[in-house]
Amino acid sequence: MNRKSLTATLLTLCILGLAVFLTACGRDCFVGSRTAEAGSYRLDIDRMTGTDRFTMELGTGDTLGVQFETVKGSIYMEIKEPDExxxxxGNGKGVTEFTVSISQxxxxxxxVEARHAKGTVYIQRIDGKNALWN
Structure with missing residues (x-):
């Protein structure tokens, strides 16, 4: 292989590598784990850009235990009542563990909306028998 074709091959490989790097998690992507059950929702995010949605049936007097932390990038989470x-x-910065009381x-x-993010979103319905973070 002559020097000119070797240079062209290396340049092509560098451009392809750069394209893969720049598009990795550039649009919608999720790398991590997601668990969604009747009484809990958990995202352990290694890398995420995009949105996720989960619905949970709750009763008057229930309490939600929330762990929410943004380590890198931005994560925005919103919990909406039945009437929307x-x-x-919030954004997962500052207070990372709290409870929310359900009134209806x-x-x-x-x-959950994330941009180039790493972090955790964990929401669990708590009753008198459950510890906060089983």
């Missing part, structure tokens, strides 16, 4: 009003909205029965929606 916002019960909680119905279907609650949890929205």
């Amino acid at each position: 009003s916002s019960l909680y909205a 029965s119905g279907t609650y929606s949890i929205y």
Whole structure:
């Protein structure tokens, strides 16, 4: 292989590598784990750009335990009541563990929007028998 074709091959490989690097998690992508069950929702995010939504049936007097932390990038989470009003909205910075009291029965929606993010979103319905973070 002559020097000119070797240089062209290396340049092509560098451009392809750069394209893969720049598009990795550039649009919608999720690398991590997602668990969604009747009483809990968990995202362990290694890398995420995009949105996720989960609904949870809750009753009057229920309490949600929330762990929410943004390590890198941005994560925005919102918990909406059955009438679509916002019960909680935040970015996972500052307070990372808290509880939210449920005042009306119905279907609650949890929205997560992330951009080049790493972090954790964990929401669990708590009753008198459950520890906060099983």
